[in-house]
Amino acid sequence: MFKKLCVTLVVLALSAQVATADVGNTNPNDIVGIFNYNEDIGNPRGYGFTMDMGVGIEPGLGNSREYLITAGGADIWGTWDQMHLAYNLVSGDVRVSAAGSWVVANDGWAKWGPVIRASTAADAVYMGTFNSYLNTKGQGQWRTETGAGTGGTGGGDPLKLGVAMKTLGGFTVMESLVDVGAGWQLAQGTNAVILAPGVMPDTVVAGIAVTSHNNNYLAQARIKDVAYESDFDLITQFPKVTNPNPGQCSDIPGFQITVMRPASNDGWGYAAAEGLFTGATPPGLLIPAFTLSETRFDPVINLRDTGDGAFGDNRSFPGIDPDWTLEFPALDPAHGDDDDNFAAQVLACVYLTEGWHVFGANSDDGTIIRVGGVEIGRTAEWKGASNVDFLFEVATTGWYDFEAIWLEGGGGANLELHEVLSTGQRILLGAQDGQGHFIGSPVYAVPEPATIALLGLGGLSLLRRKRS
Ligand SMILES: [Ca+2]
Numbered sequence: 001m002f003k004k005l006c007v008t009l010v011v012l013a014l015s016a017q018v019a020t021a022d023v024g025n026t027n028p029n030d031i032v033g034i035f036n037y038n039e040d041i042g043n044p045r046g047y048g049f050t051m052d053m054g055v056g057i058e059p060g061l062g063n064s065r066e067y068l069i070t071a072g073g074a075d076i077w078g079t080w081d082q083m084h085l086a087y088n089l090v091s092g093d094v095r096v097s098a099a100g101s102w103v104v105a106n107d108g109w110a111k112w113g114p115v116i117r118a119s120t121a122a123d124a125v126y127m128g129t130f131n132s133y134l135n136t137k138g139q140g141q142w143r144t145e146t147g148a149g150t151g152g153t154g155g156g157d158p159l160k161l162g163v164a165m166k167t168l169g170g171f172t173v174m175e176s177l178v179d180v181g182a183g184w185q186l187a188q189g190t191n192a193v194i195l196a197p198g199v200m201p202d203t204v205v206a207g208i209a210v211t212s213h214n215n216n217y218l219a220q221a222r223i224k225d226v227a228y229e230s231d232f233d234l235i236t237q238f239p240k241v242t243n244p245n246p247g248q249c250s251d252i253p254g255f256q257i258t259v260m261r262p263a264s265n266d267g268w269g270y271a272a273a274e275g276l277f278t279g280a281t282p283p284g285l286l287i288p289a290f291t292l293s294e295t296r297f298d299p300v301i302n303l304r305d306t307g308d309g310a311f312g313d314n315r316s317f318p319g320i321d322p323d324w325t326l327e328f329p330a331l332d333p334a335h336g337d338d339d340d341n342f343a344a345q346v347l348a349c350v351y352l353t354e355g356w357h358v359f360g361a362n363s364d365d366g367t368i369i370r371v372g373g374v375e376i377g378r379t380a381e382w383k384g385a386s387n388v389d390f391l392f393e394v395a396t397t398g399w400y401d402f403e404a405i406w407l408e409g410g411g412g413a414n415l416e417l418h419e420v421l422s423t424g425q426r427i428l429l430g431a432q433d434g435q436g437h438f439i440g441s442p443v444y445a446v447p448e449p450a451t452i453a454l455l456g457l458g459g460l461s462l463l464r465r466k467r468s
């Protein structure tokens with residue numbers, strides 16, 4: 001106890017010296033040990049600074065070089081941040097990690113942790129993993145658009161914190177990492193964040209951030225085992241699609257949508273919704289008995305009953321409300337009533353080039369997407385409308401089966417299926433330009449046998465008229 005106190009006093013004395021000699025020590029050109037830059041971000045009231053303490057200042061900590069980072073700042077949270085950041089500018093894949101402990105903090109939410117940011121702007125896109133002084137440890141945090149709010153979750157008491165960024169086919173994957181003694185794993189409750197091409201610049205800001213979480217105080221953290229790595233494996237395993245079909249499944253651009261309503265709402269959820277369309281009865285459930293089954297062909301999937309996602313001009317869900325041509329765009333709620341407890345299956349074939357792709361859903365409630373029989377992702381089962389992106393790899397260029405299962409429990413109900421292009425543009429999957437060319441991946445509807453017969457008798461033109 002006495003020994004520890006002594007070390008603390010020495011450290012504080014040293015920091016006071018430096019602060020006096022070089023007020024703020026915030027010259028971004030200062031090189032401090034492994035860090036080429038250190039500066040205050042977001043104009044915290046108190047000046048922060050980074051000190052290189054040399055090797056093994058604290059007995060028993062081995063030969064790691066140690067840094068003392070002092071910081072003010074309101075927080076790293078919300079739409080903009082205040083902190084002191086010791087960092088490097090990095091091009092290419094990077095994983096930055098460190099261990100650390102608090103010297104002093106006056107606020108329980110003071111945070112230290114590794115971060116990767118798009119820039120040193122206070123409202124930059126970033127991901128980081130933080131230990132607070134008294135509260136959550138190993139908390140993953142991220143901002144996916146400049147100036148947007150912060151998402152975060154976490155728990156546990158990790159030995160080390162890390163954050164990783166890797167580029168796959170132009171898409172940026174970021175992971176918030178903790179090591180609790182068994183190697184790197186995703187911070188509790190976090191998933192890989194997928195960013196469209198262009199969101200992160202070619203050169204990013206990667207380093208260690210500290211905020212005092214209160215502009216009336218400075219906080220000080222001792223940081224060690226700082227590592228920058230460019231050759232590492234992501235924790236997340238992304239799906240790989242490998243079995244293309246012999247050819248295009250039909251000549252109807254777009255999707256076949258079938259909506260069903262279960263005869264009983266007992267146990268209503270993903271398993272029951274899948275059961276409706278496969279005919280399998282989940283154990284203990286009355287489903288798949290159903291009271292409604294209606295099919296329609298749409299060029300894109302942009303449906304709502306109540307609420308909406310990112311794209312307007314919605315159609316209503318087939319069978320749930322009257323024919324969409326009678327009410328277009330669909331009102332909120334469609335046909336004036338908020339319908340609950342129904343599901344949709346969307347079938348198509350999609351032409352995909354070899355490499356990485358992002359499909360996803362903006363849905364209320366959940367959506368499962370399969371490509372080539374491989375589940376590329378599923379959102380939370382019960383959720384509000386928000387964009388959820390799934391990154392997957394295509395092994396061989398060709399036509400692939402596409403299936404989405406969506407369900408509504410209560411409250412809002414909408415479904416949009418989207419694609420994020422290599423330009424970063426987010427489009428409705430299957431969208432066409434004014435000349436009838438697909439903007440992204442070509443999509444054609446999988447017709448049922450009965451529909452094929454109908455099409456043979458001239459129904460195709462009927463369907464096409466209805467869509468236009
Ligand atoms: Ca919509």
Ligand SMILES: [Ca+2]
Nearest residue numbers: 334335337339
């Ligand atoms: Ca309705």
Ligand SMILES: [Ca+2]
Nearest residue numbers: 339340410411
């Ligand atoms: Ca509803």
Ligand SMILES: [Ca+2]
Nearest residue numbers: 365410411412
């Ligand atoms: Ca809902």
